[in-house]
Amino acid sequence: MIPNAFSVRISRPLPLNPIGLEVSPALKESKTIGALLGTFTGDALGMPVEGFDIDMIVSAYEQVDTMLEARKGRGTYTDDTQMMIAIAEVLSRCGEFQGAETARCFIKNFDPERGYGRGALEVIYRLSQGVPWNKAGERMFGGGSFGNGSAMRIAPIGVFFSANRAALIQAAVNSARITHTHPLGKGGAVIQALAISLAFESDPDVPLDKAAFLATLKEHIEPEWDAYHHKLVHVQELLASELDLHGVVRLLGNDVTCQGSVPLAIYCFLLHPEDFRAAVVTAVNMGGDTDTIGAMTGALSGARLGWEAIPPDWLNALENGASGRDYVTQLGRDLYAKANN
Ligand code: F2R
Ligand code: MG
Ligand code: MG
Numbered sequence: 001m002i003p004n005a006f007s008v009r010i011s012r013p014l015p016l017n018p019i020g021l022e023v024s025p026a027l028k029e030s031k032t033i034g035a036l037l038g039t040f041t042g043d044a045l046g047m048p049v050e051g052f053d054i055d056m057i058v059s060a061y062e063q064v065d066t067m068l069e070a071r072k073g074r075g076t077y078t079d080d081t082q083m084m085i086a087i088a089e090v091l092s093r094c095g096e097f098q099g100a101e102t103a104r105c106f107i108k109n110f111d112p113e114r115g116y117g118r119g120a121l122e123v124i125y126r127l128s129q130g131v132p133w134n135k136a137g138e139r140m141f142g143g144g145s146f147g148n149g150s151a152m153r154i155a156p157i158g159v160f161f162s163a164n165r166a167a168l169i170q171a172a173v174n175s176a177r178i179t180h181t182h183p184l185g186k187g188g189a190v191i192q193a194l195a196i197s198l199a200f201e202s203d204p205d206v207p208l209d210k211a212a213f214l215a216t217l218k219e220h221i222e223p224e225w226d227a228y229h230h231k232l233v234h235v236q237e238l239l240a241s242e243l244d245l246h247g248v249v250r251l252l253g254n255d256v257t258c259q260g261s262v263p264l265a266i267y268c269f270l271l272h273p274e275d276f277r278a279a280v281v282t283a284v285n286m287g288g289d290t291d292t293i294g295a296m297t298g299a300l301s302g303a304r305l306g307w308e309a310i311p312p313d314w315l316n317a318l319e320n321g322a323s324g325r326d327y328v329t330q331l332g333r334d335l336y337a338k339a340n341n
Helices: 025-049 054-061 079-094 099-109 118-128 155-160 165-177 183-201 210-219 227-239 245-252 262-271 276-284 290-305 312-317 325-339
Strands: none
Touching (some): 025 155, 025 276, 079 099, 099 165, 155 183, 155 325, 183 290, 227 262, 245 262, 262 290, 276 290
């Protein structure tokens, strides 16, 4: 079942977006589903080449722009989407972020074959042994993890709290805290959640003001995770430059850390703010942590453009068993309904 954005009845006054245009409930529902399915699609496209560098991708495939065969099958998702689903389940059921419930859903959904990070595996084990949600991630790697797991799963928080920035930041920090207590791990989750909310609030029929978008993100950087500041300055410079993929990766990174992947995902989205396929193909072909950079770029693009912008050949290839494409689509509908009830 591919989602039908036109099935929502308009029953309340239309909300205003920041430039005063009316944004219909149907579009907001489509954007909510788009953020979730965008995570899923980018994750599934990038998963077969996770860990390849740019040249390895070129020599093996020239360019990755179709869903490739993979260990668990074509169009399957990884830890990125599995953890995102847990956060969406809690928000759509409880109507608020709840740490203990989210930890419970991380355990409930956990499939070790989905390619989890070393630190995440250890935290999920600790949680399953009864360590409280706000203790289990402490002292990972000495000072807490700054892996990008905190940002790859954040799409539901970005859309659910888009109208309340203070609540968004608090929920992003608390959701990161379960597994990622390093300031850069929490900061990456906040920046990605904020970026998703700005994409969500933007009118897809109006060109995106990229400078204002980046300025808003920079305003929210805390001193303890200031490393993102110069990365976002680089994003702005790169958008106006002609650097090739290697040059972009040299400046922004493409690795498994938040600081080495969130800025790259934001760059890929801002390079192609009107084109889901182009943004996500760019992200995946940057190499490195391809599933996660694809997932985060897909979340941003889906939050701006809505699920209909996802290429049908990609959507149709997504796994669709239990907790697959139809399930995630319904989760998006439920999340939208909960945010607006
Ligand atoms: N784990 C993977 N991919 C490898 C296996 C996939 C393989 N294809 C398969 O199918 O089996 N991908 C997933 O992990 C990343 C998200 O990781 P997360 O959840 O943040 O975990 P972790 O372990 O906390 O952090 C990742 C690594 O970052 C480094 N790191 C983190 N904090 C650090 C610190 N304070 N000091 C030093 N290093 C730190 C470590 O190397 C961590 O292991 C995504 O790519 C997801 O797709
Ligand atoms: Mg993954
Ligand atoms: Mg990854």
